[in-house]
Amino acid sequence: MPKTLFDKVWDAHVVTEIPGGNQVLYIDRHLIHEVTSPQAFNGLRRRKLPLLRKDRIVATADHNVPTINQHKPITEPLSAKQVRMLTENCAEFGVSLYGLGHPYQGIVHVIGPELGITRPGITMVCGDSHTSTHGAFGAIAFGIGTSQVEQVMATQCLLLTKPQKMRINVDGDLAPGVTAKDIILYIISQIGTGGGTGYFVEYAGSAIRALSMEGRMTICNMSIEMGARGGLIAPDQTTFDYLKGREFSPKGKDWDEAVAYWSSLPTEEGAQFDVELNYKAEDISPMVTYGTNPGMGMGVKEAIPVSSEVHNKASIDKAMKYMGLEAGKQLENHPIDYVFIGSCTNSRIEDLRAVVGLVGNSKVAEGVTAIVVPGSQQVSKQAISEGLDQKLIAAGFEFREAGCSACLGMNEDKVPAGKYCVSTSNRNFEGRQGPGARTILASPLTAAAAAITGRVTDVRELI
Amino acid sequence: MKPFTKLTSSAVPLPIEDVDTDQIIPARFLKAVTRDGFGENLFRDWRFDKLNQPKEDFVLNNPTYSGQILVAGANFGCGSSREHAAWAIGDYGFRVVVSSYFADIFRGNALNNGILPLVVSPSLLDEILQTIEVNPAAAFTIDLEAQTFKNETTGTVSTFDIDSYKKTCLINGYDDIDYLLSQSDLIDKFERERIDFSLK
Structure with a gap:
């Protein structure tokens, strides 16, 4: 029988099937970061278990690291503690760590591929839902909870129902x-x-x-x-x-x-x-989101729906209240306050080149704060070698150091309450970029266009 | 893991669809390095205003509603993989979340923490919410062994699905890690016999 890519990779990793239909799936590569790993390391200590396969796990610090002055100690005490614990845990258990200051440091889903850790045909997990990124290579890659992080550390396997x-x-x-x-x-x-x-x-x-x-x-x-x-x-x-x-x-x-x-x-x-x-x-036209989940998206020329096939009126009304927008009206030309170019979705060199290409000799509109956060030290280095950083700075963007940054606002990079941010990240949930922040998800091109005009803009009119 | 067998309790209604884990526990509260104490920040930004004062219109601040069952709209727990969401729900005191369906990662995280994600049909979900609306103290009984959910007001009993392995884990308080460790000989054999293109 002809097989799918998914079946081939999944079936090659099944160790055994247990009564009830669950399968023990072998995990080839495990990526960890500072936020979802400390409780897993504590679990290993509590159970007196070793880390089974040190050569299959790689760590980096990304979620709550600052994007300014990374060479200095982290000032936020809780973030500093998590990053310090990651360093201590990796040293104690023998895990390779690309921490702050390391030339390979960066967002976990950016560094895996760029280092060649991510490959076709492998199984890969991380305590982060955007681990799905690595599937681009033909790998089975998915996010897991911290209990599962501990399971993979201890056994290199997970118990799963085949999706x-x-x-x-x-x-x-x-x-x-x-x-x-x-x-x-x-x-x-x-x-x-x-x-x-x-x-x-x-x-x-x-x-x-x-x-x-x-x-x-x-x-x-x-x-x-x-x-x-x-x-x-x-x-x-x-x-x-x-x-x-x-x-x-x-x-x-x-x-x-x-x-x-x-x-x-x-x-x-x-x-x-x-x-x-x-x-x-x-x-498909350039897309923007109008609401508070990524499904609330539309073409930039469209009007915000009153209700849709996937969102009832109550959901959209609730989102409109949070977003300060009105169903039935267009979002195009709505003024914006922030632009964030970064995250595991769009912080790679190609994204930065696209932004610089669109911006050209234009300047960031007055009153708009626009920040570019490269996904990794390597992306940053490449951007600098191509002169992209200088072009961005000349245009009025801030060019930061690598990390997850304003995608989830665990560090200092937050969007203030009530402000609109056109963001290349992946989630426009309430409070995602900071309490009260209003996120409009878009492509790097659409985000760059908004930075220049200060409004939600149809990028096709600028190219 | 805390075992779960049978529970009779009133329920807290949260009839909102697509409740994401950023609402259940916002990212800024993920900086703890233990599993404890997340309950105080459960639904933080829906529960408290900017000055940390309780928002009266949010259900967890309404003394009319209480209990160990949370009844939520479809697609509960979507978004981030943070297990902190399950820890927060458990730490607050919920043992069961009822919805018409759950996001995959959240469902797994809940089960790994002794919290039952109970899937009911959309029509039963509506019926449960109506029962609570009429009588906020209305009791419901969940019997995991029998896989039954009983609305004590209407007397309606319905069955629910759960895979037999996870059911055994919940009833006995077993973790997956115990089971996986018991399979170590098979894992060793798999590693020895496979052709591996993941490392070299």
């Missing part, structure tokens, strides 16, 4: 100004934040195939925002070209063997999915 399979095909050509971020915001607006619950999603079709690895990561990253456990894309030459020569990528004969294996992974013709959805790239 159902969904395939989402996007065919055709994207119009200029429309990006991977717009594809995924469009899909989520169509099926809602719960539409993928219980599924692992494979993204396919010519519009997906045409994307760079950065674009594919943006798509898979937001799989969790429709409730899917993860998303994945078949590995191909684009994947191999991205991985070749990276720090931990296979070398020499190992590379050739790996590529041969990876090439055997794509879904076979005729393989069955539980659900299949089809979209046309031509139907």
Whole structure:
């Protein structure tokens, strides 16, 4: 029987099936960070258990690190304590740590791929829901809770029910100004934040195939925002070209063997999915969110719906109250206060290049605070070597150091209450970017356009 | 893990859909390094205003409603994987969350912390909410062994699904880690026999 990419990878990692249908799944790579790991290390100590496989776990500090003056001690005491505990725990248990100041430090979902830790055909977990990002390489990658972090530390396995399979095909050509971020915001607006619950999603079709690895990561990253456990894309030459020569990528004969294996992974013709959805790239325009979950999105020219197929009137009314917006009206041209370019969704070099390319000789509008937070030290270094930092600074952007930053506001980077922020991150939940902050999710291009005009802007009119 | 067998309690209604884990426990409260004390910040920004005064219109601040069961709208627990959300709900005193469906990661986190995520049909969810609206002290009984949910007011008994492994864990207070450790010989064998392209 023809098999799907998901089945091939999943089935190759099943250690055993237990009565009741759960399976013991072997986990190849485990990424950890300062926020969801301390209780897991404490659990190992309490149970007097060793860390089973030190060579399969990698740590970094990203969620609550400052993005200014990272060479100085962290001033916020609780953040400082979490980062210090991560350092101590990694030293005690023998975990490789790319902490603050390390040239490989950065957002966990940015560094995994750029170091060649993320690869096709592997299983990968992290105590962070956006672990789905790594599925862009044809890996089964998903977020887990802290109890599961401890389980993987102790046994390199998890007990799981195999999810159902969904395939989402996007065919055709994207119009200029429309990006991977717009594809995924469009899909989520169509099926809602719960539409993928219980599924692992494979993204396919010519519009997906045409994307760079950065674009594919943006798509898979937001799989969790429709409730899917993860998303994945078949590995191909684009994947191999991205991985070749990276720090931990296979070398020499190992590379050739790996590529041969990876090439055997794509879904076979005729393989069955539980659900299949089809979209046309031509139907997608630059997207913005108007509400308080990522499913509340629309084309930038559209009016905010009074109710929709996936959101009832009560949900939209509640969101409108929080957002200070009115259903039935357009969001285009609405004034904005902040622009955040960063997060595991859109903080890679290609995103920064796109922003600089759009901004050109323009300046950030008066009254707008615009910050760019590269996803990792390596992205930052690359941006500096290309002179992107100087161009951004000259245009009036702040160019910060790597971390999760204003995506979730665990550090000092918060949007004040009542202020509107066009953000390239992944969640517009109430209070996500700071108590009372009003988030409008968009692509890096749309965010850059808003920075220049000071308003929600149709980027197609600037290119 | 605290075992769960049977519970009769009144319930707290939260008829909001897509309640995300950033609402259950905002990110700024994730800086603790233990599992304790998260209950005081459960639904922090819905419960308290900027001056940390309780918001009277939020259900947890309404003395009319109490109990160990939280009844919420569809897709409860979507968003972040933070287990702190389950810790906060448990620490506050809830043992059961009822909804028409749960986000996957939250459901797993709840089960790993002795909290039962109980899935009911949308129509039963409406009925439960109506019962509470009429009588905030209305009692409900959850019997995990029998897999039954009883509305003590109407006398309606319905059954619910839970996988047999997770049911055993909840009833006995077993953690997954105990089971996985018991499989270590099979895990060793898997590691020895597989062709591994993940490391070299």
